[in-house]
Amino acid sequence: MPTPSKLNKDPHNHYFDLGAARQVPETHAWEGLHEHPVVDGGVGAGEDAVPVVDMQDPHAAEAVARASEQWGAFLLQGHGVPRELLARVEAGIAGMFALPKTDKMRAARQGGDPYGYGLPHIALYFSKTMWSEGYSLSPTNLRPELRKIWPDAGHDYSQFCGVMEEFHKEMGALADKLMELFLVALGLTGPQIAGVEAEHKLTETMSETIHLNWYPKCPDPKRALGMKAHTDSGFFALLMQSQVPGLHLFRHGPPADRWVEMPAVPGALIVNIGDLFQILTNGRFRSVYHRAVVNRDRERISLAYFLGPAANAKVGPLKEVVGGGRPAYRALTWPEYIIVRKEAFANGGADLEFTKGGTALEMVSINPDDDDGMDDQGDISS
Numbered sequence: 001m002p003t004p005s006k007l008n009k010d011p012h013n014h015y016f017d018l019g020a021a022r023q024v025p026e027t028h029a030w031e032g033l034h035e036h037p038v039v040d041g042g043v044g045a046g047e048d049a050v051p052v053v054d055m056q057d058p059h060a061a062e063a064v065a066r067a068s069e070q071w072g073a074f075l076l077q078g079h080g081v082p083r084e085l086l087a088r089v090e091a092g093i094a095g096m097f098a099l100p101k102t103d104k105m106r107a108a109r110q111g112g113d114p115y116g117y118g119l120p121h122i123a124l125y126f127s128k129t130m131w132s133e134g135y136s137l138s139p140t141n142l143r144p145e146l147r148k149i150w151p152d153a154g155h156d157y158s159q160f161c162g163v164m165e166e167f168h169k170e171m172g173a174l175a176d177k178l179m180e181l182f183l184v185a186l187g188l189t190g191p192q193i194a195g196v197e198a199e200h201k202l203t204e205t206m207s208e209t210i211h212l213n214w215y216p217k218c219p220d221p222k223r224a225l226g227m228k229a230h231t232d233s234g235f236f237a238l239l240m241q242s243q244v245p246g247l248h249l250f251r252h253g254p255p256a257d258r259w260v261e262m263p264a265v266p267g268a269l270i271v272n273i274g275d276l277f278q279i280l281t282n283g284r285f286r287s288v289y290h291r292a293v294v295n296r297d298r299e300r301i302s303l304a305y306f307l308g309p310a311a312n313a314k315v316g317p318l319k320e321v322v323g324g325g326r327p328a329y330r331a332l333t334w335p336e337y338i339i340v341r342k343e344a345f346a347n348g349g350a351d352l353e354f355t356k357g358g359t360a361l362e363m364v365s366i367n368p369d370d371d372d373g374m375d376d377q378g379d380i381s382s
């Protein structure tokens with residue numbers, strides 16, 4: 001086994017077999033994990049009970065508005081994606097991550113590539129390593145991508161591709177419906193929604209990325225971290241998780257800053273709002289700061305289906321939301337935002353609790369006393 005210092009420098013965690021580890025090496029031991037209490041977000045948790053939206057409920061838009069303003073996340077039921085399909089997707093992901101490291105490494109993310117196997121993109125910004133493996137995929141390029149892992153294109157390959165394609169079809173349709181529900185939740189009228197769609201083609205040009213996470217069992221879960229706390233950068237993510245809790249949502253006090261543990265609800269999906277949606281909605285819907293923890297006895301799998309704007313679309317506050325007010329953010333593209341976030345991370349802005357230089361969202365916000373940004377109009381903006 002390589003020395004911890006060697007491991008620490010290895011951005012894709014090439015050598016360390018997390019699944020077989022008997023202790024957590026210093027390279028994987030994070031500080032400050034217990035700064036805030038963890039509370040249960042399950043049914044009956046009172047104020048900390050995670051909001052639930054049932055898409056079949058005629059009042060779903062009101063529930064979406066409340067959850068998006070107050071939490072930036074909610075549990076989604078009545079979404080129509082069959083539970084047995086979710087079970088097959090989970091089994092397929094588990095099978096893929098159980099392959100030998102040498103097979104998975106053929107798909108390793110290279111340099112700044114957005115897609116590939118390895119640690120998630122934000123791992124680049126931290127000296128400690130997460131207790132997880134990830135794989136980012138473009139659903140429109142699934143088969144060529146997965147051929148890297150299964151060059152013989154045999155049964156396992158066909159089965160996994162088939163199930164992921166079926167899943168993508170269902171999730172793409174669900175994402176479109178959800179976008180419409182978000183626009184209704186913002187209080188836009190039918191003609192306003194039609195106008196937004198005609199002008200910005202929000203739904204039509206929305207892009208999808210799948211990110212798979214595997215969190216192996218961990219011998220000392222209190223010292224390790226599955227996924228470093230972050231906000232997602234895009235519009236929103238639909239998250240599927242195993243029946244093993246592990247996702248924590250950050251909530252500010254009063255009474256105290258805390259992590260709320262998302263319950264594992266069979267068949268439900270989770271919706272997380274991302275930074276570009278906060279910008280689009282002029283700060284009305286908030287992105288959620290979240291992390292994933294690990295477990296001593298059970299491995300955990302999650303899949304995030306990310307929706308975001310087309311790479312060349314400038315995203316700024318919708319004029320229908322800004323109304324007679326002022327835009328709170330300047331307009332920028334997703335790739336431009338990722339560059340700002342990199343700068344924010346370099347200044348300590350990755351940690352909500354210990355921010356020195358401001359989060360990425362703070363860096364793109366417009367000071368109400370300034371005039372700059374007022375004329376910064378783009379494809380998706382006021």
Ligand SMILES: C=C1C[C@]23C[C@@]1(O)CC[C@H]2[C@@]12CCC[C@@](C)(C(=O)O1)[C@H]2[C@@H]3C(=O)O
Binds near residue numbers: 114209232304
């Ligand atoms: C579409 C994307 C969102 C993401 C960056 C990416 O291009 C592909 C991976 C995504 C992910 C998954 C884990 C957490 C996250 C912050 C990361 O490092 O990679 C997100 C990215 C994001 O939301 O910015």
Ligand SMILES: O=C(O)CCC(=O)C(=O)O
Binds near residue numbers: 241290291302
């Ligand atoms: O595993 C989880 O529950 C969270 C994963 C996540 O935050 C992500 O993939 O962006």
Ligand SMILES: [Fe+2]
Binds near residue numbers: 230231232290304
């Ligand atoms: Fe996330």
